[in-house]
Amino acid sequence: MKDPELLYLVGGVVAVLLLATLITRLLIHKGGETPVLVNLRQRVNAWWWMMLVFSLSLALGRGGVFGFYAILSFLALREFITLAPTPRGDHRTLTWVFFLILPVHYLFAWAPWYGMFLIWIPVYAFVFIPIRSALAGDTDRFLERTSRIQWGVLTCVYFLSHLPMLLYLPIRGYEGQNAKLLFFVVLVTQISDVMQYVFGKMFGKHPVAPKVSPSKTREGLLFGGAAATLIGTGLWWATPFSPPVAALMSALLVMAGFFGGLVMSAVKRSLGAKDWGRGIPGHGGVLDRLDSLLFAGPLFFHITGYYFGTHMAASHAQPEWMKAALRLWMGD
């Protein structure tokens, strides 16, 4: 964390959290320990911890960041598969998914071996998963079971891993500062969640999809989204964007975050649950916090890449050791 601007970002979040803690204390002092306020305190406390771990991973450099997201993917997939009722026939398939497909994907991402990062899951893993399940011999609801595992791996591992991949996005004039871009994405998406929740509680009348998520309202999306977009625009100095582009990218993050949350909520409800888990006090499971980042990560990564005309495929096609090995092999 040699970049002073990154420290400003962290400092800003710490200041906001201090304010939130203070306000929560005051409210509890006045109104007593009502369930809503106790939940608020739990949430704010959890935010401190999440902020701490997230900043710590950034301070540890690339290895720290990729390790952190690999663990997050593991925990998210664990919650996903726990709720999705997989029968005995999927046991071995899932063993491969958790202990081989997931870590190898993050190795390709960290290397970076961009080509393999892109296709390891949608091609190799998606071919392997149905094969292994077919070999186990259970044909009962085969398509449903296979899709369930594939969807879990796609969202919890593949989509999520695009966030640390932002560190490698080659942007001219922004070299060595990509950690701020990752911070920007996570900050705007999460603030958008908080703002939509707050504005939804204050003015929310018309739920967008009442069956899927009664707490996601049009008013919350409009006002909360606008507030998050304003905050994102105000942070343009930390990004490679000009202020208007920062506004557009913040709006993209708001929308992607909203729909990521909405879709994961629908998945959760189709599995008959209210929360993904109980890992984070006040919030639910790890996936309840990550859901808005699942769609935002890959969309932001690719759209930013196109905008700057960067060539990930050319600059990170293969890791250096792989090129060296090929040269040795070809005698060139």
Added chain:
Amino acid sequence: MTGTALAFLVRLATGVRLLPEVPEDGKRRVYYANHSSHLDFMVIWAALPARRRTRTRPVAAAEYWEKGPLRRWLAGRVFRAVLIPRELARMRAEDPLGKMLAALDEGADLIVFPEGTRSESGELAAFKPGLHHLATKRPDAELVPVFLENLSRILPKGELLPLPLMGQAVFGDPLPGPAGDESRSDFLTRAREQLITLSHGHLPSALHEGS
């Protein structure tokens, strides 16, 4: 030390929560649970608060736990399991109940699986009479039902590698012992139904539909 570390690892791997420490009431307990995985007793054992855990002994099959030095060390030193040789019990060459009663009398709590063996399908099989014997011979011991969720998905019968899914151990209120005129089968049915109620519909019953 080993026990505390192992209990922590088991909780970390299975997502089972540690029970809060409760004031000591001096009562001995017999935990009884549904059985579908080798992890089952470890999970109950790991969920108990440290002071209760150190005096809780699982009742397990000797054939499995006496095989190999690691299992022997775990069963003997870490869990201090009450090992029942299945074959001998079947031939009535050794009194399995006597060993359990002796352990209770030495002040231990027990973990038992009244179905007798691990269920292949995750359904709850009929209970063996041992639980009734324990309840009548030691009426002052509390019978605590424990519903174990998802353990059969984490490590099913016949699999070597556990999946990192989240399980749960739900401890119920103590089951009142057999009433004066209650028959053995009525008591066992009641104990079994208590466990099914505790599962909130997550425990398919092999005997009664929809109970």
